[in-house]
Amino acid sequence: MATIYDIAEEAGVSIATVSKVINETGRISDKTRQRVKEVMKRLNYQPSVVASALTKKRTYMIGLLIPDLANPFFAELARSIEDHCHELGFNLVICSTDNEPDKEERSINLLRQKSADGIILATGGKNQDIIRNLIQQNQAIAVIARGMPSLSVDTVLVDDNLGGYLAASHLIELGHRDIAVIAEDLEVMSSKERVRGYRQALEDHHLPYREDRIRVSAFHVKGGKDTAGQILDEPDRPTAIFACNDLLAIGAMQAAYERRIAVPEEVSIIGFDNSILAAHMNPPLTTIAQPIQELGRQVVNLISQEINGDKTTKQRIVLLPELVVRGSTGSRKG
Amino acid sequence: MATIYDIAEEAGVSIATVSKVINETGRISDKTRQRVKEVMKRLNYQPSVVASALTKKRTYMIGLLIPDLANPFFAELARSIEDHCHELGFNLVICSTDNEPDKEERSINLLRQKSADGIILATGGKNQDIIRNLIQQNQAIAVIARGMPSLSVDTVLVDDNLGGYLAASHLIELGHRDIAVIAEDLEVMSSKERVRGYRQALEDHHLPYREDRIRVSAFHVKGGKDTAGQILDEPDRPTAIFACNDLLAIGAMQAAYERRIAVPEEVSIIGFDNSILAAHMNPPLTTIAQPIQELGRQVVNLISQEINGDKTTKQRIVLLPELVVRGSTGSRKG
DNA sequence: CTGAAAGCGCTAACAA
């Protein structure tokens, strides 16, 4: 690999001059600029970001913590974030944490050792201490798709409460009066909010709220399937299920399928996220859509402003979810 | 952020000593080692990888080029690679290229500027020049899920030819005699191989091969849907479709659904990859399974050996795909 | 067992 010294020598100038043409700083005569550029091209020179990072304190690398890259919702979100990072000249380092505080901490330490310019968090609803720490150490961070109500941190998320409300209202309007919920970890804010929205909808329609209709499940398909199985095996099973994400909803559909319970004829199922999976299920899944592209765009904007320091006030951007009616929900029979 | 100087001063030793305890090199007395460690902990010291990279020529960062992170197959593959990278102390930088040579080149340049220790390629079947260049520049690389027959490069992939053969044989054994293929870009080796396997199966069963039954499509759901639509709209439509990846197969199922053509009663559809989508479709998709986890594991092993230089011969590891029969294929009627 | 010092490739004053 050629270094700045090779270029300088070959072009008959000093390394400072080369540095200036690389960074387009200072004033350089057109003639030398051309000569230097020509040499750079000829030697296939790539300036070392690691060397420049040492003095500039910029690595042009952003870290992203998500629960699981294999979860289509997060994969799509990551893709959106990746694209917008590239537009601004950043690389994206993705770390899956499985929502395990251990892995979260390890990933964050790695990112700090590598001097990531910023860290985007889509995980870690619980131990907010980690985040507090980051803030305190003056690390540029932003939170996405997760509420951190008690923290002063840039955030972009969807109105989870409204989402839960929309989901439940849709089912209620279809005539359902007994609706079960498969929730993710209730310690996580956004999860709690979705359930709160559901409950609110019940109240607004003067329907009774039953604590035992709320079930917590692991956040993948299998968890949804197991939990839905328990729900459907009960003697007084509900006529509808609100699954707090699409993966859980798919699990629920499988549980119904295995029991020969028709969807939506005998049980309606609604999901949350509107990941690629939803549209392609059979029946296609009714769900609450998160504006994934927009979430990614906004969070990259926030963090880049944060990194560049041209922003001093934190903000919380709340996008609104939308109900997408497909084939997995129908009016209550019997 | 504390630096090595802060630690040295606080512990009353030289920076060389601190460096040695960090890297566990040289011989340090237990007593000073303990003292230094204590100080590091107390000051929450994180050694700067960017500084050490400058001398050690190691960034502990591996780049991964894939067509699209939002494609569940690649998301799962990336997750597997990520996990194994972490085990070995590497971070993963993922770049989606949409199979566009431009983006591939840009991504690779970025990775080189950042001195990625290694680059894993799951994209770029075409312009092998890029890869040739990398090899020539002595960059550690490995190719996954893509054949580069004319290149001397570490590779781990599935036997695509066998996969195509298994898919076609399965359909033939179900009584199908007219099987269409929805292929990806035929310039890409693995794509070509799948079709070759299909053709071989036809021959082995003394069935005629029709050039016009092979259709090339963009590699996402919509492409599969459009292409399948054309196929299904023909007067002498085939009784089965072999889609060269699950996304295309899903598109095909949608096309059939829209035309009220029952799957598998009126048309059988088989996919390739066995991504998370396959099992959860309705009917669940029969497909050719790639051992995604194993692919990831092996490629990380290869590249890490390559990086550490404890390997001089290149190898090509070929894993065998398996037929997974589900509900989207059935015996030919009528 | 410990430390002094050179150097990794680049940036950023400051001089010239």
Add this chain to the structure above:
DNA sequence: TTGTTAGCGCTTTCAG
């Protein structure tokens, strides 16, 4: 407009 030079934080001989 161009060049000199002092770091950035760490590793690595080489002395002591």
